[in-house]
Amino acid sequence: MNHVVTPANMFPQGSLFDTVMSKTFKVGRYTLADLIELAGQTPFYVYDKEKLGERIAYLRRVMPDSLKIHYAMKANPMPAVVDFVAPRVDGLDIASHKELRVALASGISPEHISMAGPGKTDAELKAAICAGIVLHVESENELSRIYMLNESLNKPLKLALRVNPDFKVSGAGMQMGGGSQQFGIDAEIVSDVIKRHKCQSDIIGFHIFSGSQNLNITALEGIITQTFELANRLTQESGINIRHLNIGGGLGIPYFPGDEELDISHIAEVIRIELEKWHGTYPKCKVISELGRFIVGESGYYISKIIDKKVSREKTFLVVDGGMHHHLAVSGNFGQVIRKNYPVKVVSNSYSAEVEKVSIVGPLCTPLDLMASNMELQKADVGDYVIIYQSGAYGYTASPHHFLSHPMPIEFLI
Structure with a gap:
């Protein structure tokens, strides 16, 4: 309750x-x-190491087994924290070159690391390509730069397009989707971007992260459902072989008078229902929830x-x-x-x-x-x-x- x-x-x-x-x-x-x-x-x-471990264990108990839990390092990138969390989660999400080095030092496999951020430098992009991690592409221009930089590197690419959703986002303390955003490619042009760059074989999926610090359970329920619907629509339109879907996180924690703790069991049930439908259509697609504040806050x-x-x-x-x-x-x-x-x-x-x-x-x-x-x-x-x-x-x-x-x-x- x-x-x-x-x-x-x-x-x-x-x-x-x-x-x-x-x-x-x-x-x-x-x-x-x-x-x-x-x-x-x-x-x-x-x-508190004990409290941190208990929070991750709680998520493991409550969330569906098929949901991959990633730690968003931007919430707290302290190396000791990352080293403690890494073996207890399924992956790490990073937002800078330095976070990449910390993530790699934790011992987690590069295939379980992904990088997001609207302003990645050439140095960051090249490091991510060479490390073999998943790159969340934030714009069409960034996609072009990745291909240009990889001409000399000649490495396999694992790209997931970050999508700025076309549905209304509500309840988030910080909104990162819907309307005009510096984050991601607008949903309505995603398929055209993929076809224009002829990159279907390199696109492994999508990253749809709408906002953070959300304590509105009704809003979260709607966001989760609409995220899966949008991912399905884009997959069908673009014709990619989807293997990776990051549905974001955004689960809030109580800070202030009047804040209510989220009923995570309810959120988990909503995700379970959506995952069941999703994996019925895309059985080989890994679905990721990217959580930072909720894990460590x-x-x-x-x-x-x-x-x-x-x-x-x-x-x-x-x-x-x-x-x-x-x-x-x-x-x-x-x-x-x-x-x-x-x-x-x-x-x-x-x-x-x-x-x-x-x-x-x-x-x-x-x-x-x-x-x-x-x-x-x-x-x-x-x-x-x-x-x-x-x-x-x-x-x-x-x-x-x-x-x-x-x-x-x-x-x-x-």
Whole structure:
């Protein structure tokens, strides 16, 4: 059953539970004090190996056996995370030359790696061709460049056209399909592009990714159904021998008050029904769900130290040694239209049952450096710690670390 997630019911404040949390916050067997010593500094990111493994195992249990689960590395490309995830999933999806090298170093077979991205350089395209991975082609011009570059390389090509769907996409936190997009080839011209380039033998399939961070189960159900319908139509029109279909992912996780956890069993049933029909027509086609945030998002924590506390005209501010330069998303500047608070926990050196309304800010010289706004949290002071939950995805590498030249955070998996 879906339930609403709020800071109040996820992390109760001012209670016996709160006292226990302050003393027993752990990642694996390590307490907060242990983690601080292991990091050697604050701020830092820590990723919970056990929680990460459990999430993948859960997906394996719930999703149909015939669905291939890929990890979208852009969510968190830390090599230790990738090395842990790689043997537990069916493939890796990458978005840059550096991610390609990290993916190859994980030991996963190149045939289970695919690369997407609307602005691949010649160097990236040549590296992908030489590595033998699947290239998700984002435009007709990119398709032409691939053939031009391969004239000197003379390698077998495995190409999947990324399709910008012609159906309406709704519910996504970040929309990446429908309407005018920098992503993919518009659905209505895909077949013409294939025929114009006479590349049917190199096109192994399609990549149809409509958007990310979607918590609307009705919208997701519609997107899944329409994705399979579109893939079938394009396959019939183009005459390709389809062996690869990436249906994207987009499954969201709860961050903010009022967010509801997705009923994944319901999503899995929708996919199972569509897969049954699909494999009845295309029995040799591998169908992939590309998940990033849903796999790694809830396994990460960002931890910083309170370095100052001030009251300004009856409003209390906790100033921490981390900020938007380390965790842009928590400041609301990574896709939020209206800023909302992430789940936040204060861990105090001396427990107090008293709560207070505070805003948590970083050390940067900008009012955008806001980590939490007007939250009721356990009363804290200088030297205490702030933990930001749901920080496993789009945190460290999605942030402007060099802004104002402050020190870099540490990140580790444990």
